[in-house]
Amino acid sequence: MLADSVGEALLLVLDTLTPQERLAFVLHDMFDVAFAEIAPIVGRTPAAARQLASRARRRVRGASKPDTDLKRHRQVVDAFLAASRAGDFRALLSLLDPEVTMRADATAVRMGAAAHLSGPAAVADTFSGRALTAQAAMVDGLPGVVWAPGKRVRVVWRMTFTDARISEVETLADPDTIAKLELSTT
16 A cells, blocks of 8 residues: 555656656666666757756655746746846846756857856856847746747757746757757747
């Protein structure tokens, strides 16, 4: 009976993960598949696949309970874009979780993004006054941001939310990765 209830609880938690997070977590943590083998399945680099599994693991363990209120997430993204465009550093800080991290794929790094940032000040500084042409979007069913000059998506910022604040930002600029995302502008 205990095994059944634990199994049901795990299924409920797994439902809160994105499909890529779920695959990375299950394949690595339950079947011991290497990240190099998981990467092509989820359309990411091995390092990004490792990050997906890590994010999923934190959620499964309860370290960071996902906030699944899409309406509230959209409001946070809209406020984030407005603060970024206005260069309102304080407003940006208020929208970021105290433990926020930001990671960029190799293509974004070649375009000038930092590979990894930690903390609200570093993340806010990256966006302050810079999202003039970015727009809100749904990224794999969750609110995020895209930059699409000429209607061609060049950069995607996939966001994770905790307690109505942005807790993770993943900057994606690899065209192959972007092509595999489910995107729609809002």
